[in-house]
Structure formats: structure tokens, C-alpha cells
Amino acid sequence: MVKISSNDVIGILRKYELAGDENVPRHVSMLNITNPTVVSTMASFRFAKHEFYILYDDTAEDDAKFIIDQIHSDKQDVVGELIKNPRDAGKNYALPYKGKEVYLFAVKSPRVRLDLELADRYPDISRSTWQKYVKSGYVAVNGTVQSSPKFEILKSDDIAVTIPADTDYSESSFPIIFMDDNVIVINKPVGVLSHSKGAINEEFTVADFFRRYTTYNLDTNRPGIIHRLDRDTSGVMIGARNAQTAALLQKQFADRRTKKTYVAVLDGIPKLPKAQLDLPIGRNPTAPSTFKVDVKGKSALTRYEVLAETDKYALIKLMPRTGRTHQLRVHMRYINTPILGDKVYGKPADRLYLHAESLEITIPVGDRRIFEAPVPPEFTDKFSQVK
Secondary structure, eight states, X not given: OOOOOHHHHHHHHHHTTSSOTTOOGGGEEEEEEEOSSTTOEEEEEEETTEEEEEEEOTTOTTOHHHHHHHHHTTXXXXXXXXXXXXXXXXXXXXXXXXXXXXXXXXXXXXXXXXXXXXXXXXXXXXXXXXXXXXXXXXXXXXXXXXXXXXXXXXTTSOXXXXXXXXOOOTTOOOOEEEEOSSEEEEEEOTTOOSSOSSSOOOXXXXXXHHHTTOOTTTTSSOTTBXXXXXXXXEEEEEEESSXXXXXXXXXXXXXXXXXXXXXXXXXXXXXXXXXXXXXXXXXXXXSTTSEEEOTTSBOOEEEEEEEEEOSSEEEEEEEESSOOTTHHHHHHHHTTOOBTTOTTTSOOOSSOOEEEEEEEEEETTTEEEEEEOOOOHHHHTTOTTOO
16 A cells, blocks of 8 residues: 655645645645556645545556546536646656555546626637626526526536627617717706626617617617716716717827816815826726826816806816826826716715816818817806806
């Protein structure tokens, strides 16, 4: 009978190139020794969260079936694969260790994650989309709804998918400021998404509205979309009705040849009535969905001008020259006057007081236009000097 210690296991795993110098015997757990035959010794154990078997048998002669039959003597329904000797040019399984031939078997669970199995069965739908369907309660396994994409199932399990029909938004619309054969311009209401974040869309978005009027990007969840406004920002938003126009508009945004003007109400009064903020912006590592002023970030330039003020608030015009995510909100927070209602960078209110008032852009063919959306009355109602 061969004695097998945790030291031996680590040594064998290193030879199979599954363990490194950083691994030590204490990384081996649940070590159990058995003797399938009078001439063989077998060890089962766990390493790096996986289950393995090592078989000592000089009579096996690299016979995979014979070796696996011995492993099944310990656990009849175990599944997995024999690991080939990486140092053998012939790619045999046997590996010499301390004068004996050893074999390594890696156990593979017969169970798989629900999202992986769904993506395998229905390859036309992405795994990330399946994860959303599962979390939304649209998938049942053996008659029971499962809400975790990590839920483990057997290949033989019955999976039923019940995706509800899309909501009818045919009667929904947004105010159209301008439309011709090439562009559509709307006044986006506050609280509306520019486009859905994935395949599951449970609300009417700007992209849904643009889909009725465009041939651009119809096979995506962003038809007609050229730029976006945050959900809580209202105002001017332009869409392209065809691919040629999309290319023209996108290039203007990329080359900073558009002029955007916003109006906001600030929670506080800026020290200067008019200024230019040249403050680079980067992602906040402590809250990855937010941003902050960061010397290592991307350049961001904003001009502002105070239009009116009270003892608590300021009505301000904002003219960004770059289009960084959350740029205006981050810049205003940096000068200690966050935009009123900014739940991320300031304090909540009845809405985010940020409105895209105008957009100057060239539309086909060579026509420079300024599109405007009136400032909502709740902005100016706070300031008696504004008529």
C-alpha cells in the first residue's frame, strides 16, 4: 500500500502543471485514501475549489477505461476527465512519481449554471440577456421559477421560458421640435431613458420613439440614437433617420462642432457669476458608476453664467465644450454648488433641475440649425427676477 500525503499531492499537481511554487500542502483538503485493487492506491481530495483523484497503479498501462473504472469504485456516478501528462510528447496519462506511475482525474460537476445552459440551448440570445430574463422571473426549472442565474441544473432538467409580450406603446409619444427626411428632434421629458440597457425593456424610451421614424440601427436597442441625455435630464435630443445622417451628426459630436446649452438650478450660489471650468473627469474607483474631477481623467471644459439667484439657489446657463459622462453634474459639485435634485452628487428634490435648452448642429445638406426646448416653468418659478 502506497502512502500518499498532502506533500505528495502538491508534488504531483506541480508535475501536471496545476499547482505552482506558491501552493503548499495546506491548500489540499478532504484527502482520503482507498485501495481499489490489491495493487493500486487512490487518493481523493480538493484543491483550488475543485475535486480530484490520484491513482497509483503500475498495471494500468494508460488504459483510460480501466483507470476510470477504479475511480468509479469510490463514487459510481462521478464524471470528469483524465489529465494528460504535460511532459509526455505522446500525450499519455501516466506520470512517473517516486518510481511509480500515477494518474490524475479532474472531477467535473454534472451540474451547470442556469444562464450558461440557456445560452447554450438558445445561442441567438446572449448570456447577459438570459441573466436578466432569469432575474425577472421568466424562467422555470422543472416547474419551479428560478430567479438566480447561478442556480445549478442538470442537462436533463426541463427548462421553461415564458417571456411576456412587449408592452404596447403605440399610443405613446414625445414632443417633436423638428423633423425632416434626415433628422428628428424632440423635447425629451424628465424621467425618460434615452435607450434601454438591454434586451428587456419595460418602459417607453426615446429609442422606441425614434424606431418609428428611422432606418438607422433598427437591429439594436438604439435605433436613431446619436447622443444621449441622462434619464433625469430633460430637453433637446436629436436623432438620425438614416445611416448617412447618423455619420454626419456623430462626426460633429466627436469633433466638438456642436454647441449645447443647458439651464440648471444650483443648490447654492457660485462664487463667480461667470467662469470657465477646465477640470478633467475620471471614473470614481470607490463608486464605479459615478465620476469625479481627476487630474488623470479625460479633459472636460464647461462655461457657465449665472442668470438669477436667491439666497439659496442660482439659475445658471451651462455651455459644455466636451461631452463627458455626468460632466455638468460633476463640475457643479466640484465648486460646491451641486445641481438641485442630483441624488448622486447632491441632494434629492422633486426632479433633477438640468435641462438641455438648445443644440446647434449642421443637418443635411449643410444647413446649420439651432433647436430649442423651452425651459420648464419649475426652473424659473423659483426666481422672481426671471420673467
